[in-house]
Amino acid sequence: MSLVFRRGISSMASLKKASKVVCIGRNYADHITELNSARPKQPFFFLKPPSTILLPGAGPVICPKGIDLHYEVELALIIGKQVKDLEAEDTEGAFDAIESYAMSIDMTARNAQNESKKKGLPWSIAKGFDTFLPVSNIIPKSAIPDPHNVELYLTVNNEHRQADSTDLMLFQIPRMLSDISKVMTLEKGDIVITGTPKGVGPVVPGDIMRAGIKVDGKEIEEGKIEVE
Template identity: 45%
Template sequence: MSIAQNFVKHGKKIIAIGRNYDAHIKELGNPPNAEPWFFLKPTTSYLKNGGTVLIPEGVQMHHEIELGVVIGKDGKDIKREDWEQYVAGYALGIDMTARNFQQFVKAKSLPWTSSKGFDTFCPISEFIPKEGIKDPMNLVLSIKVNGEERQRGNTADMIYDIPELIRHCSSIMTLQEGDLILTGTPAGALGLIVHGDKISGRLETPEGELLANWDGDAANRAGGYVFTQKA
C-alpha cells in the first residue's frame, strides 16, 4: 500500500480551505476572500470510520462536511493544468470545530489552531482512488446527525476549484505524498454536536451512487484541555 493510499497513517499535513462556498461565508457573516486561504490541522486529528468524536469540556462542537483531495506525489509551484498528476485520490472528511473556542480567540486576534486540532477532530473515510471518481467537481456532500440532515451541497459550488486549490497551496508550501486538502464546506455548518449524537456523512454522485461514508458518534472527553474563556 502506497503512502497516499494509507494517508491517514503516513500523511504529513492536513490543509483545510476556508470560505470556499458562498452560502457558508454568508451564514458565518464573513467577508468574501480574494484568494483561497487555509489553515492546518494535525494528522493526529484523523478518526477512521466508526470512531467516536471526543468533545473537550466547555467546547461547542460544530461539523463541517468536506471533500478531501489526497496528494499522490511531492510538488511545488504546480501549474493549474498539471493538477491531476498530483492527485492520488479522494476521501470524505469532517472538519470538526470548537466554534465557541474559535470565535473567542479570533476576537482577540489570536491563532485558532487549537479549536480545529483536537484529537478525533477530523473524521475521515476510506481512500478512494481517483479513477473511482469521474468528476470531483460534481459530487454531493451531506451529513446527518441523529438521522436529521444538517448539510447538503455540491462541489460544483466551490468558489475555487480543485486545480486552483492545488496551484495556490503548492505556491506557498510543498505538497507531499499523503497530504490531504480539505476543500471547504457548504452551508449548514453551525449545527451543534453533543454527547451521544450519531453522525453520518456521505459522498455521492449526483445520481445518488455512494462513493464514501463516515458513520460514528460523539462523546464527552474525559480529561485533557478544558475551555474556560480565559485564553
C-alpha cells in the same frame, strides 16, 4: 469482502502518516454568509495536525469540555506526489497530483474559533483537538470523474443538515493546489480538505453523524462516514 476490508484499513492507516493536512476555509458562499464571515479574495488555508485524523471505526469524536463542537462535511484530496509552485491554470497538473479521495468532517471548536478570530490568534487549537477529523475509507480516483460535480451530505441523527454540490466551490481544486503549493510544498500522502457548504451546526455527545458523497445521485460506498 474481507480482502477489500483489509485493504481499506491498511491504506487508511497510511492516512495518519500524512506530513500535513491542509484545510481550505470559506470556499462556499452560503457557508460564508451563515457564519457572517468575509468573502476571501483568494483561497486561504490552515493546518490540522495529523493527530486529528479519526479512521473509520476508531471510536467517537471526543468533545472537549466547554467546547461548542460543530461539523463541517468536506471532500478530501489525497495527494499522490510532490507538488510545488503549481500554476493555477495547470488543471492537468492539479488532477495528476490527486491520488485518491476521501470524505471528511472538519470538526471545529466553534466558540474557541470565534474567540481566536476576535483576538487575532491562530486557529490551530480550535481546529486541532484529537479526533477532530473523522474520515471515510479511501475513494478510488476513478469513482469521482469530476470532483467539481458531486453531492456532499451530512446528517445528524438522520436529520439532513448539509447537502450541496461541489460545483458551488468559490475556488476550484487547481486554484487551491496552486495557492497552497506556492506557500508549502505538498508531499505524497498529504491531505487537502476543500471547504464546507452551508448547514454547519452543533453536535453533542451521543449524536450520530453520517456523511457521504453521491456521484450522479449514486452513493459511493467508500465515502460513507458514520461517527458518534
